[in-house]
Amino acid sequence: MSSRRSIGGEHSPTRQQASSPHGGSGSSQRAASPTSPAGGGASSSSGTPADQVVVTLHQIGNLPKAMQQLDPNRTQLEVVVSATAKYYLIPTAGGPPVPQASVARLELNPLVVPFSPSSIMFRRERFVIDFDGTRPTTANGGTTTVLSPSSPQRAAAATAANIDALASSASGADSNRYVWQFPSPPTTTTTLEIFVGLKERRVGSSTAHWVASAPMAGVSQSAANASTAEQQGAKFLVPCEAVFQQKVVTKIVGLSVGQVALSFTVAPTDAVQGKARMRRAVQRASAHNFDLESAWAQYGGEIGAHCALQRSIQPNCYKQKLERLFQLYTQDAAAHAGRVQEMLKEYAGKEEFMMRAAALELGPELSSVGPKHRLAAFMKKFKLVDSDVAAAFPPGQYNATILEQDTEKVFDVLSTKFGNEPRPTSYLFPPVAYDPDRRAFLLENLTFPINKPNGRNWRDIALAARQKRVPFTSSPHERDMHKTSRSGRQLSEIEILQEKHEPEFKQIIPSIAESLGNVVQQHAQLARVIAKDDRFAIYETNNVPGIQLDDYVHRIAEYTYISPASMLAAAIFLDRLCEKYPSLLLTERNIFKLFFVAVRVSSKVVDLRSLNNKNFASVGGVSNKHLNDLEETFLKHLRFDLFLSPTEFLEYGRRMHPPNLHSQVPRHLLSNQNSDTSSGAPHINGGRM
Structure with a gap:
């Protein structure tokens, strides 16, 4: 491969530079090649070849x-x-x-x-x-x-x-x-x-x-x-x-x-272009006695015809190439002699596929390595400098052009004088290193609420709420907007939404809070051995907030008027951020701001209407300007990957279903459901920390 077409700089390759690593030059006659009719897969409707x-x-x-x-x-x-x-x-x-x-x-x-x-x-x-x-x-x-x-x-x-x-x-x-x-x-x-x-x-x-x-x-x-x-x-x-x-280029x-x-x-379907390429190859090789049509029919297409052409030019070319490959990777010549004969018999008429199979089994061919990369490895093995390489050739014969155009001749000369080339596997492949992601994610920790000793019976409360409403069900007009409260006062739109979402929040808030706590606890152990990433310093607080994490989640749900879907989407966005940045760990000092800004972003993505940032910021205990900065940074870190697929959303939601959907709800909770709900809408400023 020509060094002029490296990744670092895009130079215009000529036909000769785009030639095969084996030294064959390209042909500028491709412009005159015939095109297939429409639908043949080899040309466009305007006649331009494809x-x-x-x-x-x-x-x-x-x-x-x-x-x-x-x-x-x-x-x-x-x-x-x-x-x-x-x-x-x-x-x-x-x-x-x-x-x-x-x-x-x-x-x-x-x-x-x-x-x-x-x-x-x-x-x-x-x-x-x-x-x-x-x-x-x-x-x-x-x-x-x-x-x-x-x-x-x-x-x-x-x-x-x-x-x-x-x-x-x-x-x-x-x-x-x-x-x-x-x-x-x-x-x-x-x-x-x-x-x-x-x-x-x-x-x-x-x-x-x-x-x-x-x-x-x-x-x-x-x-x-x-x-x-x-x-x-x-x-x-x-x-x-x-x-x-x-016809077949193998890369490892x-x-x-x-x-x-x-x-x-x-x-294989590009028959018209393939035959045109083969006619030019026959012309370049001056193989006037080669019957292209017969070889094409006998060997089933372009690759088989190409192999037949190469054998007609040099009968033992594939045998020699295969032997060189075995000699490169195996030292025992007697051991691979029989294998060479077996492969030649097995791949008769398809020798290019034979070379591919051998490369997959043993390693890449020397010709598959770029000439300059190949020369650098050779010089490193024998501790050579440029003058040593030039001295191996008659005066004035070695230059960069001969390295590109007649690569095999250059390395034949160098190998004769200094020794065999190093195997490509010794310098092409970096050391294998893989560090599994040992972090916990919210998805794996989402479960149906459980009753805690010396705490609230979250499971019983969630089962009772489930009798009223299953989370994340579609209900655009579930109740009459003009229904009044017991006092005779007409409920506001916010109060109606709160009453609608309250059974769902009773089921998902304990699950999400528990998941956040488990992830933070597991990440705290990893933080002892993984260096801190300063790119996420904006999410950290100076000290660990005094409020408990589950109380903070309840506070956000109660005073920001978000939907349950927004809270679940926030968990998805947090997992998505951690997935994109393996160095990001959720700790006691950053989980509050991270979850808060995730809810802020998800509410704008999921909900039709939401609070402005000024009122939203007062709920989270941050200034309006800081929330703006948090939101901007979070979106950039997330690279605006905000699409929520139904499959992913349902997978997160499914994790919070009860293990037994037919579980019985305690009678005393069913009878006291109505008394547990709040009839008044909270005041935003009253909840500021």
Whole structure:
């Protein structure tokens, strides 16, 4: 892969630079390739060719043992593979200079493959997950075009507009495979920027956090954990021309949680474009006696025909490549000689898939590593400097160009003089490190209220209230708005809502308060070993408030006129915030402000009307300005992730149902229900702390 197309800087790759790592150059004749008719998946309705690349997620090897020990009833994992198609203008001989940066970008639909910790297997003394034998779901997101802001030339702007108009959302998903289809204007070359990451998601929650990167050098573990709020994983480039020439490109990406094995192949349904590519390959190889149509029919498509072409040019090419791979990873030549013959027989006519299977079994090929990265590892192994590398060649023959264009020749010379190259597994993969999230969450601690010794009988009260109203049931017009109280005075709208919500609050307030207390107690133990994250200092109080946590929850529900749904949504938002920031711990000093601002935000999201911030702040014991600052910070930390799905809301609500829905309610509570309710509306200022 060309170093000019690194992640750090987007330079315009030429056809030769976008060539295969094996040294084959690209062809500028792709503009003249025929297109398939509409519906064939290889062209747009306007006649512009549409490229197709199939991405397949095969496996993750060397997973941490702690990940296999996760509770599958609590945690789900998912691999995310996303791609951005970057378009570069092709320079023409004698033409004006073209922009060095990509002229357009097209975000492609991601491949999202979830899996359960129980699917992780112990194989060859390592924990692995094999996706080739599973049937997980795949995401179907929309296709978005993002144009580069820096493109002053008219040709670049026209190309960007053309790509925007031709962007197709048609893409096929099948298990752990996905078909990326994107327009391919004749004046551009395309490179896919691939992102691979791994998320950890709690069952019942829609929020997930990234767990795919190792701690950075010189950064503390707490800071590394705090950084997981951002998207983390690995990025690399795959030139589309390399996929079209090699047919199968295998990548094994090293993450802190293991090695993710992917492959990129040409689409088997892209017959018209595939035959055009094969005709150009036959012409480049000067294989005039090669019968393309016969090979295509015999071996079932483009990949089989490509393998037949390579064997016609060099009969033992695949045998030699396979032997080199076995020699790289196994020292006993006699042991792998029989295995080579078995694989050659098993994959006859599909040798590119054979090389993919061997790479998945053993490790990446040397040719799959970028030339500069490969050279840096070689120099580090033998303690060489640039002058030592140049001295291995005749004077004046070694330069950066020969390293890019004839990579294998360079390393043949270096290996002859200094020794064998290091295995890619020795420098491509970071150390495996995974720290399970040991925190408790509100979701897992929500239960139906229980009776406490020497305290109120919350369970009995909740069961009695349940006879009047089940929490979170839909009832837009439950009672007559003109019903009067016993004194003959007409009830206000607020009083009617209070009377309506009172049975629900009697059931959910003890549950939420108990859950908050349990989480704070568990997080207090973790706070002794996890460094404090200063980003959340705004939520802390100078001293632990004198009010009890359950009294504080009751106070908010009584004086802010929120709905029970708002209080449950606040619990969801708190869990969501903790999920996004693994370094955030709920303690006695921050739980009051965090829960209060979560209720403030949820009331604006869920309720049709709510108190203004000035009156709301007086209930929580903070100033209006401080509440504004808390709300702004909370929304930014939450990254405005405020959508509440019905599934997630019902999951939280279901946790607070009684274990036995047919439990009997004590008769004395049923008879005293009416006397336990308050008929007057509280005054906001009267409750200020």
